[in-house]
Amino acid sequence: MIQLLANTRSKEYPIYLSGGALEESGDLWRSLGRGGKVVIITDSNVAGICLSQVEDSFRAAGVEVDNIVVDAGEGAKSISQASQLYSRLFEMDTRRCDTVCALGGGVVGDLAGFVASTYMRGIGLIQIPTTLLSQVDSSIGGKVGINIEEAKNYVGSFYQPDIVITDPNLLRTLPPEQLSEGLAEVVKYTLLYGEDFFEALEVSYTRFQGLDMAFVEPVIRRCIEYKLAVVSEDERDRGRRAVLNLGHSVGHGIEAAGRYKAYSHGQAVALGLLAALRLSYEVLQLDPEYRDRLRVLLDALGLPVRLEGVDAGEVLSAMASDKKADDTSANMVLLRELGEPVINCDVSATQLEYAVNSLMAVEQGR
Numbered sequence: 485m486i487q488l489l490a491n492t493r494s495k496e497y498p499i500y501l502s503g504g505a506l507e508e509s510g511d512l513w514r515s516l517g518r519g520g521k522v523v524i525i526t527d528s529n530v531a532g533i534c535l536s537q538v539e540d541s542f543r544a545a546g547v548e549v550d551n552i553v554v555d556a557g558e559g560a561k562s563i564s565q566a567s568q569l570y571s572r573l574f575e576m577d578t579r580r581c582d583t584v585c586a587l588g589g590g591v592v593g594d595l596a597g598f599v600a601s602t603y604m605r606g607i608g609l610i611q612i613p614t615t616l617l618s619q620v621d622s623s624i625g626g627k628v629g630i631n632i633e634e635a636k637n638y639v640g641s642f643y644q645p646d647i648v649i650t651d652p653n654l655l656r657t658l659p660p661e662q663l664s665e666g667l668a669e670v671v672k673y674t675l676l677y678g679e680d681f682f683e684a685l686e687v688s689y690t691r692f693q694g695l696d697m698a699f700v701e702p703v704i705r706r707c708i709e710y711k712l713a714v715v716s717e718d719e720r721d722r723g724r725r726a727v728l729n730l731g732h733s734v735g736h737g738i739e740a741a742g743r744y745k746a747y748s749h750g751q752a753v754a755l756g757l758l759a760a761l762r763l764s765y766e767v768l769q770l771d772p773e774y775r776d777r778l779r780v781l782l783d784a785l786g787l788p789v790r791l792e793g794v795d796a797g798e799v800l801s802a803m804a805s806d807k808k809a810d811d812t813s814a815n816m817v818l819l820r821e822l823g824e825p826v827i828n829c830d831v832s833a834t835q836l837e838y839a840v841n842s843l844m845a846v847e848q849g850r
């Protein structure tokens with residue numbers, strides 16, 4: 485069992501990573517020396533896959549356990565769902581010494597984490613991420629929250645879990661599109677990490693797609709380690725943590741312009757990464773060959789490399805009206821080299837427009 489340590493200003497906590505870690509959830513949590521009961525919050529998809537395994541593991545470790553199942557989908561990240569969860573926790577007589585266990589992907593992790601951070605001003609939190617995206621990104625670093633009618637992720641907090649239990653065997657339960665979606669974030673990490681990691685994925689991506697755990701587990705580990713290093717330096721997203729937004733400003737614009745239906749988050753990030761590498765060439769003279777290699781890799785991973793069905797102008801308007809984004813056109817994350825991200829880059833409106841427009845073209849040259 486691999487044990488990594490998150491060392492943030494507000495909390496230190498372990499991240500366990502191993503095939504089969506799920507069955508050991510109860511013992512791993514007990515090893516922290518906490519008491520109280522555990523209320524698992526999961527969704528209707530995940531419940532059918534592994535809820536009973538996790539409950540059995542806690543019971544076998546002598547822990548009282550209960551569960552709440554919410555509807556699967558982004559709609560669950562709402563204030564009304566959070567409010568229902570507060571009431572359910574109250575009815576279950578959940579106290580400050582008790583713990584919420586978020587069992588699911590990014591939506592469940594964000595929602596259950598937000599509820600844990602606010603119920604009785606904060607109770608214990610276990611993250612058991614079940615998707616690739618949540619294993620490499622959203623379960624770590626403490627960003628929790630919900631959506632409001634007007635915008636996504638506008639209400640939330642930084643609330644670190646007590647423990648993260650990551651079982652890559654769960655990836656076998658994912659539909660291929662969801663694995664591809666998570667791979668977009670993995671590709672982001674390879675670009676942030678450096679040439680050797682990018683090349684390793686480029687050469688062996690089929691081993692990831694085939695879920696060869698001898699390759700998958702170390703890749704997930706590297707992504708987690710990268711995120712931990714960033715978050716330990718900048719827990720509250722005031723500086724370096726922005727590097728994790730590589731590809732996300734254009735990506736968020738694409739998601740919003742497609743009304744969150746045309747492109748999933750990972751698909752939009754894939755296109756956002758291509759735009760970011762074009763801008764990195766324009767602004768920081770990154771070798772344009774990387775963009776060509778990235779396009780080939782994303783395509784092989786089943787991710788989009790061309791913007792279709794969504795207007796580039798609408799993407800730019802969505803980016804301009806994203807009030808939360810600190811990295812709008814004048815202020816983006818780009819790469820000087822692979823492994824050398826630069827935050828707060830000045831990008832002109834014309835450069836941004838060109839980069840987004842070029843996503844609609846069939847790329848042949850540079």
Ligand code: GLY
Pocket residue numbers: 621622624625627721725728729
């Ligand atoms: N997913 C970006 C962050 O955690 O900061």
